[in-house]
Amino acid sequence: MLYQTHxxxxxxxxTFAHHPMFRLAAxxxxxxxxxxxxxxxxxxTAEGHALYHPGQVTSGDVLETSAGPRPWRQYPDQTCEDFLAIVHRPGLAWTALRRHGEGDTLLLLKRSEQLPLTCxxxxxxxxxxSPWNGCHGGVLGIEDAICAGADGFAAALSGATDLxxxxxxLALPPGRHVIPHAILRIPEALTVTDVTLDDALxxxxxxxxxxxxxxxEHFQ
Structure with a gap:
């Protein structure tokens, strides 16, 4: 388990974002x-290699591609370079990654009042x-953030974004900010449906x- 406080x-x-990258062998x-x-x-993100059509918004489980609707929760098995943004509701928010080849589950926790996006x-x-050269495969970034995602820093400060x-x-205001974050690994491949925190997780x-x-107390 990794506790982080910034x-x-x-x-x-x-703007502010965590940038952990995870390998998926399968x-x-x-x-x-x-x-x-x-x-x-x-x-x-990379011209000509996006799987998902641009400018989409959904509250469901699929996004449109050139081959039809596709579940965005499933890591693509074809060559692609895509960047999505999840907008979380307020509260303790979580994102879990079930890794098939590694046989484990990675769980990331944040306060969405501070970091409303997970990219x-x-x-x-x-x-x-360069330096990726088409060899950067089977990698997923789960980036908890307050930003404008792929629209960039200037869009975050100006508000010129669909977000x-x-x-x-889209940006932290001037002042002092204490930002907790946590990453933990469960040594089983699990489909997480809910996470609550009281005296334990x-x-x-x-x-x-x-x-x-x-x-x-890490999130208090």
Whole structure:
């Protein structure tokens, strides 16, 4: 388990994001806590290699591709380079990654009042430029953030992004910010359905409940 706390003293508004990247040897599946929507962006991350059509927004489990609707929670098995943004509802928010080849589950926790987005960077051989050279495959970034995603820093500060339609905070205001974050690994491949935190972390899955020792004061 990895506990992280970032303390920032800002004189100007600023974006912020965690940037963990996870290897998937044989694909995987994302599950997440209550969300407002999932979005794709107008500009592709790598021209000609995006799987999902740009400019989409959904509260469901599928996004449109050139081959028809596809579950966005399933890591793509074809060459692609995609960047999605999950907009979470307020509260303790979580994202879980079930890794098929590794046989485990990675669980990320945040306060969505501070970090309202979770950006999914699906990099599966579609980034042809140096230093990736098409070899950066089977990698998923799960990036908890306050930002404008692929629209960039200037869009976050100006509000010139479709995320503004969801009334999503895009940058931290000036002042002092204490930002807790946690990443833990469960050594079983599980589909997580709910996560609650009281005196311990209680993880509900389709395979049964799990209780994980956890310091609840980390998110207080």
């Amino acid at each position: 303390t920032l003293d800002l004189a100007q508004p600023c 694909g995987g599946e994302v599950s997440t806590g209550p969300l407002k929507c999932v979005r794709t962006f107008a500009a592709p 999914l960077w699906m990099s599966n051989g579609g980034r042809q430029s 503004s339609e969801d009334h999503v905070p 209680r993880v509900q899955t389709t395979e049964g409940p799990h209780t994980v020792p956890f310091a609840p």
